[in-house]
Amino acid sequence: MSDAVMGRPDESGRFGEFGGRFVPEALVPACLEVEEAFVAAWGDPAFRDEFQRTLQEFGGRPTPVTPLDRLSARLGLRVYAKREDLAHTGSHKLNNVVGQALLTRRMGKRRIIAETGAGQHGVATATAAARFGLACTVFMGEVDTVRQALNVFRMELLGATVVPVRTGSRTLKDAVNEALREWVTCVEDTHYCLGSVMGPHPFPWMVREFQSVIGTEASAQMRDLGVPAPDFVVACVGGGSNAAGIFAGFADGPSRLIGVEARGGSAIVYGAPGILHGMRSLLLQDDHGQITEAESISAGLDYPGIGPEHAYLASTGRAQYYPVGDEEVIDALRLLSEVEGIIPALETAHAIAWLVREAGREVPRGSSVLVNLSGRGDKDVAQVRDILRGEGD
Amino acid sequence: MSDAVMGRPDESGRFGEFGGRFVPEALVPACLEVEEAFVAAWGDPAFRDEFQRTLQEFGGRPTPVTPLDRLSARLGLRVYAKREDLAHTGSHKLNNVVGQALLTRRMGKRRIIAETGAGQHGVATATAAARFGLACTVFMGEVDTVRQALNVFRMELLGATVVPVRTGSRTLKDAVNEALREWVTCVEDTHYCLGSVMGPHPFPWMVREFQSVIGTEASAQMRDLGVPAPDFVVACVGGGSNAAGIFAGFADGPSRLIGVEARGGSAIVYGAPGILHGMRSLLLQDDHGQITEAESISAGLDYPGIGPEHAYLASTGRAQYYPVGDEEVIDALRLLSEVEGIIPALETAHAIAWLVREAGREVPRGSSVLVNLSGRGDKDVAQVRDILRGEGD
Amino acid sequence: MTELERRLRALRDQRRAFVPYLMGGMSPRWLDHLEALVAAGADALEVGLPFSDPMMDGPVIQEAALRALAAGTTIETVATGIAERHLPVPVVVMTYYNVVHHLGLERAASLLSEAGALGTILPDVPLEEIGPWKDASAGPGLATVLLIAPSTPPARVARVAGASEGFVYAAARMAVTGHAEGTGDAQRVVRAIRAVTDTPTYVGIGISTPAHAAATAEWCDGVIVGSALVERVLESDDPAALEHAARPFRAALD
Amino acid sequence: MTELERRLRALRDQRRAFVPYLMGGMSPRWLDHLEALVAAGADALEVGLPFSDPMMDGPVIQEAALRALAAGTTIETVATGIAERHLPVPVVVMTYYNVVHHLGLERAASLLSEAGALGTILPDVPLEEIGPWKDASAGPGLATVLLIAPSTPPARVARVAGASEGFVYAAARMAVTGHAEGTGDAQRVVRAIRAVTDTPTYVGIGISTPAHAAATAEWCDGVIVGSALVERVLESDDPAALEHAARPFRAALD
């Protein structure tokens, strides 16, 4: 590993003891091809330019940092939000898929496949595929295709094929399995566009690099706002891509890095080391090493694992991870909506919930805090309404 | 009127023979107060700064201009999109409400009311109210509260009160009536935040000024792209605020300005001069001067009138207005989604539909075209799905 | 001075004016209803022409307008109706601008005048915009009544009151037509109007009971009663019932 | 050389190996099923340990894993089962890495070895990551079988084949386990393997009929038959039926 706190993983794709590449032999050459292509592309100013230009012209970057004055007054803190909710398609997910779509083209492939839970990564992938003229297939647990029927239609509008996955728990982790199974059959002309900082090497590293645009921008913006090193940098963690992206801008400084997990999906707190989806990381599992299902109000955090770099950052203490419960999350979503006019995604509301709970406790009054507002809540409004009316999960 | 093509209206608030201030005496002082406050604010660099800063920090401006390469190839044109869909809350509506919310505060009022059709302006108003700590009531036709139940909940999440309007056709125009009725009872502490370039003077002018940020940005961006004066500037027109906003950046140049109306709500093509909602403009009406209901697939264009400045621009020929039908609109929405990865609002899809139809006809091959992408289609996805499945209106 | 004003000035010397409002065409027997109001002692009648978007009206008069429109009421049918009945008291037509604008201002003014109306009220046309209508009304001798609201500042009261013909309509409150409790700001408004003009000043908007009318009439020249009576007609098509409801207002004012 | 390889080399001199696969615990009579396969002429058995997320398996083996897990199958129950039966042919255990990783590599290797297994296949652990498991397996003498895929480039074939113990598992196609038509890229893969090692080379993945097995065995040392037989067990719990289904494979290979 390189010297920087969030540097390049070692040769085997490891961050400390986490990471690696645990895939069937059939996929090893494809992973090596991705790694090689990414290393070359990331070192190629022309690729970087096109990546940046696409994120700007098409994706709406840079996203602003918004001082949240009224929330700050409520909490006795100085809170700033990095507004990934304003990126095209409504979350940070676009950063990664733009990078991978450009890489797909560079590798001479013509199709991308992806897994999706709530549909955010699927919509983002379908979007990038449409923009670059790539064919696109998205795997989605059957349960999720029903819960998120509108996102299925959105992907179809964008020209993608959505395949309902009927195996296992029929949710996100099974969609990943199915995407990997599919990839085995079509690596030749197809790239697997993984949606978070997870999976086999080089995905955790590559996705973090694509998402680091969040932290790079935010770091400059916070400097302009006179807070070059906020006391806390807070982000929700499903696989961990938005957190990794914003942490990357502050990891080498003094800011405390905080990842917030859904209590029912907290791999850091309740998980044990294991191997799933190509990586060695912390995983929710039973006594026999069978992966258990995560449970959370938010589909995007319904994942029994966590990206290996987060497992590593937790092990070194450079970042800390805390769980929050569904009720706190709903309250936080309402609070941010009411006092700032920003309806966050349920995933994002986890980060806010932690801040609300810990203001004056873990987060001393007067602290400066940068929250990554990873996505907008439009996708969740129907669910929140049902929950508040007592019809929800 | 001033010399510029889109200048200040005359003393009576008229653009040519359109505009004016046709309100009950009870509201005249309030309109005068708004006019006076707006003139002072608009000439005050501190206000302008805060307006700009809020749009940037909170609203995500500037929105990019995206070259639409794949659509261009399809149509044999060079098409660019001004991306208001990336503004906070998903459309250009935010520009106006931020301006009016700041003005409300400046006038020392503590509450805003607004009308809304599909809910976009209502959500934007509730958003600005939340951000600035103002109380907010939104009037919405009962029919629309049912059709757009999620937007009702969204406004409520943002802390606004939504009042279903049970009079008349129970849609947008009745919501305007009801908001005006309410305003009469509470002008003292309440500002009426009108949602488009309509209503009594100074609203059509003021809203256009707040929206002109679109055209000002786009003009500089098109210059950077090497197309300082695109051959065509195209926008959809309901009341006409997004069109006015983008036209403002190009009206003094050689670009042809095109407004696209829903066929069933085309006040320019099928309307006659009349007085409604405080203004003299072109209105859909029957032989006896009764206002008729507009009919369109898109709630945001379901308005029987048009902003007075558009009636004026049409009368002088500086801008041209064309109707498009619902089917073309659905096709255009699908096309843009599939080839560019941008699902536009149904309103916005009207502008695209005109372009698709007229490419190679009214718009010669090779022309450069700037389309105002006024909003994103997330709000419309369920409706479009139902239509495509044959369950729609 | 307009004919309307001459008549209302003369009336002022006798008693407080009772001016009921009814929506033309709101019931098949609307002309009988007007006559019932006359029988109940109305000094003048305010007759509405329905408009699809009545932004100064509350739910009751909105409903009346809807019924009138559904029944095919137009400016022509109302004009014909009032012309036929030769009503013995002054008739003032109340409508929204688009109705007369669409027909053409001159044509509309002639039509109403020929039907026997003496004045008009256009609540969505303030002083600054009333010129063309006043011009069109001048020839046929129709008075253009203007409203003054509690929010009208003093300097403006002088200008509006000075321009109002027939009478000055003092809005009792910041509200649209309909029920309300209390006398609102009416007395202050009337005082301001009286300070600048001696044109008869009537108070309207929200006057819903005879007692309320009586209290108001203490310090003005007459009251306009709209929704309270329109509601009766919405409930029952019987002109006798309306007359019965209107009489107490007359009595309260005498 | 591992015990497994010694036995399979010896077998090679006699006949083409028939290696059926079954999921441990997938039916209450799974041990009887294993014996039925032996009776049908299996030369070795591949026994699966179920994992919740079997990313190299198609629908048939996924279903078998689900049933096994629902029945409470664990590495311990499978180990106990095969230990009890003293199966007369080599047993190779197939599972995913997390199952042995969670128990601890050393403990898992001992457990399996003590149960009588001679080798393991971990399809989600490629050459670069197999070191720790090989180390843990070395003491108890468990062979670690590696896969080679049609996508494995020549230089890599040499390294993987060189590291594979017991036999080399040649994947017939770019696919997960399950039915398939044709022989895929198997022959090319086997040719590449034979060029670099003389370890027995078995072909698996998608071998679903006796004819298919026979055609394949023309140019390799044995075939692994999974889904085609697992499907029988999913359909019927009768070991005789499985034996009946397995016999033609044996026959086709002789």
Ligand SMILES: Cc1ncc(COP(=O)(O)O)c(C=O)c1O
């Ligand atoms: C808005 C939002 N935030 C966060 C996440 C969690 O993903 P990650 O941890 O990779 O950022 C998701 C996943 O769908 C999401 O949609």
Ligand SMILES: Cc1ncc(COP(=O)(O)O)c(C=O)c1O
């Ligand atoms: C996305 C979008 N575009 C356009 C419109 C029409 O309004 P205007 O003509 O004022 O831009 C609306 C109104 O709701 C809208 O939501």
